[in-house]
């Protein structure tokens with residue numbers, strides 16, 4: 268099968284590319300390297316996949332290039348996006364253009380060539396809830412548009428609306444996947460992702476910087492489990508036209524996460540609380556909890572993420588150790 272992965276030089280995209288190559292697919296990647304890097308996929312070229320991996324450095328907003336790539340591929344995983352709270356705050360306009368315009372371009376091309384597509388969305392679309400678990404039919408609750416942090420959630424929500432409209436009006440075969448904090452080897456700490464940031468700080472014995480009071484909780488999902496979920500949802504006819512959570516359910520406070528990482532590394536780092544208005548622009552808002560319901564995922568593919576937080580942390584630590 269010929270697979271197109273937008274954002275394939277990114278963290279999740281590179282793992283998806285690797286798994287598809289391992290099972291014998293031809294993989295086409297388009298990535299503008301804004302947050303991704305060729306370092307994530309260089310080893311694949313070396314691993315005898317050089318005749319099966321085709322990389323285009325370009326933007327998904329380039330309709331000519333997208334026409335060519337969607338035209339030759341059988342299915343499309345649309346992962347390209349402006350990602351990460353810090354990146355969105357620093358690049359508010361590019362983020363909206365990429366996330367809204369890029370997804371529209373992908374959907375248009377998939378409709379033109381009648382190609383099956385998976386759209387990566389995010390748990391951020393739920394917004395400011397503090398109940399758990401979050402079910403796919405829950406409301407989206409956001410702050411005002413002057414708080415640019417919400418633009419990521421809102422742009423991904425527009426992607427979902429647009430995709431569902433394509434499904435309804437054009438019968439486009441698609442699935443929308445809401446990913447909860449996905450972590451694992453190759454995730455960069457540069458754009459504000461909490462777990463790799465804590466690991467790099469702890470390895471250097473620098474202060475581990477916890478934003479807010481650290482009582483906010485999150486769940487984490489190993490990228491391996493996410494990839495299996497994406498592949499199975501793509502293959503599931505019942506997932507056509509559906510919005511589905513993929514996420515782990517082991518809830519941990521951010522402070523406890525910092526303590527766990529410090530202990531596992533044997534680090535001498537102090538854990539330092541940084542008020543939100545120091546870490547982010549004034550009036551930053553955060554969610555207190557973000558735990559997925561995985562019932563729908565289980566009913567569609569018969570499995571849910573299995574790797575534990577300890578296993579996830581262990582893999583991230585050994586990845587960062589291998590870099591030094």
Ligand SMILES: NC(=O)c1ccc[n+]([C@@H]2O[C@H](COP(=O)([O-])OP(=O)(O)OC[C@H]3O[C@@H](n4cnc5c(N)ncnc54)[C@H](O)[C@@H]3O)[C@@H](O)[C@H]2O)c1
Nearest residue numbers: 274277278279298299300301302303326327347348448449
């Ligand atoms: N990692 C997570 O915890 C998480 C959580 C929720 C949702 N997601 C979603 O999963 C997808 C992949 O995220 P990731 O964590 O791998 O991040 P990432 O930043 O590593 O990957 C995104 C990739 O898209 C590329 N890209 C950005 N704009 C582009 C454009 N205009 N044209 C072509 N390529 C472009 C980047 O260079 C990067 O390689 C995104 O859609 C993101 O919103 C991720």
